[in-house]
Amino acid sequence: AQSVTQLDSQVPVFEEAPVELRCNYSSSVSVYLFWYVQYPNQGLQLLLKYLSGSTLVKSINGFEAEFNKSQTSFHLRKPSVHISDTAEYFCAVSDGGRRALTFGSGTRLQVQP
Amino acid sequence: DAGVIQSPRHEVTEMGQEVTLRCKPISGHDYLFWYRQTMMRGLELLIYFNNNVPIDDSGMPEDRFSAKMPNASFSTLKIQPSEPRDSAVYFCASSFLSGGVGEQFFGPGTRLTVL
Numbered sequence: 001a002q003s004v005t006q007l008d009s010q011v012p013v014f015e016e017a018p019v020e021l022r023c024n025y026s027s028s029v030s031v032y033l034f035w036y037v038q039y040p041n042q043g044l045q046l047l048l049k050y051l052s053g054s055t056l057v058k059s060i061n062g063f064e065a066e067f068n069k070s071q072t073s074f075h076l077r078k079p080s081v082h083i084s085d086t087a088e089y090f091c092a093v094s095d096g097g098r099r100a101l102t103f104g105s106g107t108r109l110q111v112q113p
Numbered sequence: 114d115a116g117v118i119q120s121p122r123h124e125v126t127e128m129g130q131e132v133t134l135r136c137k138p139i140s141g142h143d144y145l146f147w148y149r150q151t152m153m154r155g156l157e158l159l160i161y162f163n164n165n166v167p168i169d170d171s172g173m174p175e176d177r178f179s180a181k182m183p184n185a186s187f188s189t190l191k192i193q194p195s196e197p198r199d200s201a202v203y204f205c206a207s208s209f210l211s212g213g214v215g216e217q218f219f220g221p222g223t224r225l226t227v228l
Binding site: 042044046049099102103105106 | 155206
């Protein structure tokens with residue numbers, strides 16, 4: 001069975017500061033990892049994903065995440081956040097065999113001016 | 114493409130009534146997922162289909178919930194009878210199997226309130 005733990009339910013941060021949203025997973029098989037973002041009153045949108053290859057993956061809006069197999073982590077980082085990054089961020093895992101995703105509980109990123 | 118379409122966007126009903134939520138996946142996608150989101154339990158997978166066939170319904174809460182996918186472009190999630198604890202946002206998502214794991218595209222959700 002797979003599980004995802006997002007250690008922080010809320011992360012307040014000032015604009016232009018760096019941020020890290022933590023995600024740890026457990027799985028007995030190889031995994032595929034995802035970060036989704038949910039803006040208020042909207043559905044989830046894929047932010048970035050790790051399927052294979054380079055362990056550092058990046059999104060078009062400045063976020064990046066690094067797959068660390070030994071620490072079973074996939075933390076999300078951004079060196080300088082904007083007000084528009086305020087949203088809820090979900091880490092998710094799939095083992096590939098079962099196509100559905102297992103989501104973490106989410107981290108609410110609150111960017112303050 | 115218009116993306117995943119869900120209707121209605123909001124539904125308010127009384128306990129005991131039947132509720133039907135609808136979803137139109139992205140054309141060409143062969144997987145369809147139904148999720149439920151609540152403050153207490155987060156995002157939970159209810160059921161998913163592959164090529165219109167239910168693959169895993171282990172997340173369906175109880176017999177009051179049923180889901181169908183009569184064709185590749187339409188799916189329904191029905192709750193009968195509804196209860197206040199069913200109040201949640203229900204998301205539909207679709208994906209296309211690519212390289213073993215496909216990105217899931219989510220609809221805007223249906224916010225269900227059962228009074």
